[in-house]
Amino acid sequence: MITLDAISYYLPEETLTNDDLHELFPDWSVNKIAAKTGVIERRIAAKDEFASSMAIKAASKLFEEHKITPSEIQFILLCTQSPDYFLPTTACIVQHALGIPTTAGALDFNLGCSGYVYGLSLAKGLICSGDVENVLLITSETYSKHIHDHDKSVRTIFGDAASATFIKRNGHGADIRAITFGTDGSGAENLIVKGGGMRHPRVSDSEGTIPSPNGLSGTTLFMNGAEIFSFTLRSVPVMVKQILQKNSLEQEDIDLFVFHQANKYMLDHLRLKLGIPEEKFFVSMANCGNTVSSTIPIALKQAEEQKKIKSGMKVLVAGFGVGYSWGAGIIQY
Incomplete structure (x- = not known):
């Protein structure tokens, strides 16, 4: 059995509220934005905050909240469409920063809103292969850096965040x-x-x-x-x-x-x-x-x-x- 044992997430400190958006786009009322999107505020990555730094913070929270040590991790899967660089792989940067053993595998995969589900399957497959016993699945996205300041339709919807999930063989969590x-x-x-x-x-x-x-x-x-x-x-x-x-x-x-x-x-x-x-x-x-x-x-x-x-x-x-x-x-x- 392959189990989802723990989840933690990180949200940037900076916010973009509906009041902020109304000031930028006066024809969109605060109530109209909330009614259509269901969003009151979005978290926005700082100028010096990127997929790697948010991933590191989410994984660090996971380790702290769930008493997991970096030395346990055998593979990192990092889902992002806003990587730090074309190369190297952001997952490699995260591995080094977190002190995860150099014996661990690490790779990025480029998917958006379906990425977490795909990541669960990729992690499950890696563990089922027998090559590893656990996987650290990270999602980290800074879509705000892709968005034009004047594009009100997408600015009302998207926010930035990162999550970290620990998946292992025969754990005590939920069966995938x-x-x-x-x-x-x-x-x-x-x-x-x-x-x-x-x-x-x-x-x-x-x-x-x-x-x-x-x-x-x-x-x-x-x-x-x-x-x-x-x-x-x-x-x-x-x-x-x-x-x-x-x-x-x-x-x-x-x-x-x-x-x-x-x-x-x-x-x-x-x-x-x-x-x-x-x-x-x-x-x-x-x-x-x-x-x-x-x-x-x-x-x-x-x-x-x-x-x-x-x-x-x-x-x-x-x-x-x-x-x-x-x-x-x-x-x-």
């Missing part, structure tokens, strides 16, 4: 059961940062050679909200059905649904379309925003703290977004 995946690269350009890779080097933006559909800099995040919404309503219900079948369960067998915390508008539509009772649908983004790959672990941790998760419960986790990419799994507590 079967996981399912999905990919549709035809939607790649609906949530994209065009500038910065080899196809569109970031330096070219000063010459105006990186177009962006929203008229802003092509080196910043572009999101086609309508297309992302349509993709989500189309794909997530099918994914939920698939993961239930894969685990030989009915929807009524699930005690709690923890979806990627995209925004309130989208989650409300998904819950109603799937017919999930409100008391079984956990929402937790008001004080941090959409933190991309960190939303699910943060929500799981907060659900535990609020006694929404108890021993014996089955929790369905589902991530979906940029790629397009989606994944879901069952966690048995």
